[in-house]
Amino acid sequence: xxxxxxxxxxxxxxxxxxxxxxxxxxxxxxxxxxxxxxxxxxxxxxxxxxxxxxxxxxxxxxxxxxxxxxxxxxxxxxxxxxxxxxxxxxxxxxxxxxxxxxxxxxxxxxxxxxxxxxxxxxxxxxxxxxxxxxxxxxxxxxxxxxxxxxxxxxxxxxxxxxxxxxxxxxxxxxxxxxxxxxxxxxxxxxxxxxxxxxxxxxxxxxxxxxxxxxxxxxxxxxxxxxxxxxxxxxxxxxxxxxxxxxxxxxxxxxxxxxxxxxxxxxxxxxxxxxxxxxxxxxxxxxxxxxxxxxxxxxxxxxxxxxxxxxxxxxxxxxxxxxxxxxxxxxxxxxxxxxxxxxxxxxxxxxxxxxxxxxxxxxxxxxxxxxxxxxxxxxxxxxxxxxxxxxxxxxxxxxxxxxxxxxxxxxxxxxxxxxxxxxxxxxxxxxxxxxxxxxxxxxxxxxxxxxxxxxxxxxxxxxxxxxxxxxxxxxxxxxxxxxxxxxxxxxxxxxxxxxxxxxxxxxxxxxxxxxxxxxxxxxxxxxxxxxxxxxxxxxxxxxxxxxxxxxxxxxxxxxxxxxxxxxxxxxxxxxxxxxxxxxxxxxxxxxxxxxxxxxxxxxxxxxxxxxxxxxxxxxxxxxxxxxxxxxxxxxxxxxxxxxxxxxxxxxxxxxxxxxxxxxxxxxxxxxxxxxx
Numbered sequence: 091x092x093x094x095x096x097x098x099x100x101x102x103x104x105x106x107x108x109x110x111x112x113x114x115x116x117x118x119x120x121x122x123x124x125x126x127x128x129x130x131x132x133x134x135x136x137x138x139x140x141x142x143x144x145x146x147x148x149x150x151x152x153x154x155x156x157x158x159x160x161x162x163x164x165x166x167x168x169x170x171x172x173x174x175x176x177x178x179x180x181x182x183x184x185x186x187x188x189x190x191x192x193x194x195x196x197x198x199x200x201x202x203x204x205x206x207x208x209x210x211x212x213x214x215x216x217x218x219x220x221x222x223x224x225x226x227x228x229x230x231x232x233x234x235x236x237x238x239x240x241x242x243x244x245x246x247x248x249x250x251x252x253x254x255x256x257x258x259x260x261x262x263x264x265x266x267x268x269x270x271x272x273x274x275x276x277x278x279x280x281x282x283x284x285x286x287x288x289x290x291x292x293x294x295x296x297x298x299x300x301x302x303x304x305x306x307x308x309x310x311x312x313x314x315x316x317x318x319x320x321x322x323x324x325x326x327x328x329x330x331x332x333x334x335x336x337x338x339x340x341x342x343x344x345x346x347x348x349x350x351x352x353x354x355x356x357x358x359x360x361x362x363x364x365x366x367x368x369x370x371x372x373x374x375x376x377x378x379x380x381x382x383x384x385x386x387x388x389x390x391x392x393x394x395x396x397x398x399x400x401x402x403x404x405x406x407x408x409x410x411x412x413x414x415x416x417x418x419x420x421x422x423x424x425x426x427x428x429x430x431x432x433x434x435x436x437x438x439x440x441x442x443x444x445x446x447x448x449x450x451x452x453x454x455x456x457x458x459x460x461x462x463x464x465x466x467x468x469x470x471x472x473x474x475x476x477x478x479x480x481x482x483x484x485x486x487x488x489x490x491x492x493x494x495x496x497x498x499x500x501x502x503x504x505x506x507x508x509x510x511x512x513x514x515x516x517x518x519x520x521x522x523x524x525x526x527x528x529x530x531x532x533x534x535x536x537x538x539x540x541x542x543x544x545x546x547x548x549x550x551x552x553x554x555x556x557x558x559x560x561x562x563x564x565x566x567x568x569x570x571x572x573x574x575x576x577x578x579x580x581x582x583x584x585x586x587x588x589x590x591x592x593x594x595x596x597x598x599x600x601x602x603x604x605x606x607x608x609x610x611x612x613x614x615x616x617x618x619x620x621x622x623x624x625x626x627x628x629x630x631x632x633x634x635x636x637x638x639x640x641x642x643x644x645x646x647x648x649x650x651x652x653x654x655x656x657x658x659x660x661x662x663x664x665x666x667x668x669x670x671x672x673x674x675x676x677x678x679x680x681x682x683x684x685x686x687x688x689x690x691x692x693x694x695x696x697x698x699x700x701x702x703x704x705x706x707x708x709x710x711x712x713x714x715x716x717x718x719x720x721x722x723x724x725x726x727x728x729x730x731x732x733x734x735x736x737x738x739x740x741x742x743x744x745x746x747x748x749x750x751x752x753x754x755x756x757x758x759x760x761x762x763x764x765x
Contacts, residue, residue: 145436146434147453148358151460164178167435167455167456168456171451178437179436181435181436184433218328219328219331220254220329221256223257223258223259223333232366233283235418236333239419246426253269258284259309262313263313263316264284303338307343315353318359321359322358326358328357329425330359330361331362333364337400354407361403401413408463408465443470447469449468449470451465474583486542486543487543495605496605498523498526500520505517506623509584510617513586518580520579520596521663522596522598524575526604528600535566541558541559541560541597542560543556547593548589549589557581576663592607620749621747621755622693622746623680626677626760627661628652628661628674630659631658631659631728633657634657652676652728666763668764668765674730675745676726679691690713691747692712693746694708694745695744697741697742698741699739706736731743731762738765742759742761743759745758
């Protein structure tokens with residue numbers, strides 16, 4: 091199957107002044123070795139790129155003894171992009187904002203030094219911190235010590251301007267507390283240890299196999315990349331406290347490790363690592379986890395998980411590694427202090443193309459005794475309207491305005507979900523036959539480009555939403571894709587509830603083009619009423635390394651995957667299903683009562699034959715309380731569509747939610763077909 095899936099967002103992100111575009115996934119195409127961005131981008135990006143063409147670089151400046159240099163001026167810094175010095179147009183220091191000040195929209199500014207003028211440039215925003223406990227191969231006694239120190243860190247650091255989340259990895263990633271300033275909730279999450287199936291107790295002679303080490307390592311790297319993807323849309327620098335007994339980053343695992351570093355850097359996440367094996371305390375007097383630093387993959391715990399990987403992870407993300415030290419609390423206090431010690435340098439890049447290209451950054455200080463820590467570069471993230479003003483975009487615009495039908499067959503689905511009152515997110519999935527793509531030979535490979543334009547218009551013809559994109563498609567000469575396989579494209583955009591006409595126009599390297607026009611109706615949403623999203627159909631499920639899709643919505647604007655119970659829906663582009671194949675439905679339930687009390691939640695659905703309008707299947711009510719997260723009014727739900735019970739034909743699903751408070755949601759419907 092020839093499948094590339096991309097997510098593109100726009101709208102509300104522009105009001106925040108930052109963008110972070112990330113492909114969701116690119117399943118392998120035989121013979122095509124290229125990996126999807128951002129994980130394959132090398133070397134690692136390291137800044138947030140704003141839509142206003144301002145590159146912001148976070149810099150820590152110290153002397154040779156590690157003391158922070160707090161009185162630096164703009165003239166002391168030099169920033170180079172791709173080897174050429176840039177003019178620093180904005181300069182501030184994080185400590186200029188009161189660390190404990192309540193976060194407020196548009197509130198207390200940071201300050202910029204521009205010549206002799208001091209003026210506000212950035213409103214106060216919360217600082218996001220993740221406390222990550224790596225429980226794999228970690229004895230219980232070490233966990234207890236780590237968690238005691240984690241509780242102390244929360245007590246001294248959490249505030250309305252420092253929001254924290256608690257995550258645990260035991261082979262799977264668990265979000266045990268999403269971002270909050272509530273120290274009681276954070277401490278409760280920290281105090282509950284998790285035990286890995288790979289755990290080994292102190293003094294045990296049990297050995298860890300190479301297979302176990304590989305499984306745990308690659309699962310953890312995937313988990314970190316998904317955290318990075320989720321945090322990538324939050325403004326500013328994020329901080330992770332990574333508590334572990336080591337990372338088995340052997341040479342044969344370095345590609346996966348580097349991909350993870352790239353993802354963390356692109357999301358502007360600084361990782362501060364803490365090695366459990368360096369801890370000694372009253373409860374650890376007799377504990378031993380084996381020899382330290384004897385290479386990778388040799389058998390015992392000490393040999394497969396060493397501090398070397400922790401040092402590398404911290405160094406490559408701009409953090410600090412605290413290994414082989416006996417004072418974990420002091421290390422955590424250092425992290426809390428360092429949050430306020432950043433200088434923020436801003437400059438306008440010389441040639442912003444918004445095309446996803448990588449640019450290397452180097453920061454230099456005019457002091458012999460100074461050392462700097464900053465990330466190494468950034469990705470010029472894709473514009474949400476990449477083809478605006480370009481000949482390719484102008485051609486698609488004219489085709490969208492014309493009455494001419496395209497010659498390339500296009501399948502398209504546009505389910506919607508609510509982001510907040512008055513704003514919905516459209517999850518678009520489209521596909522065309524790969525035979526419609528005109529490939530040109532390039533050296534020993536074949537290359538093409540699929541240009542895409544999407545426009546949602548109101549009844550008066552005004553544009554409510556627009557995006558454009560260009561997707562490179564390549565294959566090796568000895569691995570030509572199957573002619574009848576589909577090429578998939580996804581994007582996500584936001585729009586206000588209302589009635590629209592949506593047009594998708596695309597070209598695929600030749601003179602022909604595809605065009606799809608569909609009504610787009612998004613029902614109103616106030617956040618005060620019990621309601622449902624529109625149903626989204628999927629043709630497969632894939633494991634997702636989070637047991638919750640309930641991270642702070644501010645971090646997930648535009649990028650929330652269709653996830654429930656650690657499974658992600660692979661969306662369908664046609665809602666056509668063949669007997670014997672998998673078919674699933676994803677929807678979201680929104681019940682404001684769940685923000686406080688915990689009513690019982692369930693939904694009912696009927697399947698109706700669209701030709702006869704007769705019900706053909708009505709199962710009993712399905713409870714969904716196992717999907718409810720305390721205090722969260724959004725409930726993600728996935729259920730199987732039992733197409734094997736249906737003869738071939740065209741059908742409609744009708745879904746309604748209800749709760750124990752005797753509230754009923756509106757009925758939502760979706761059409762599908764069985765072949």
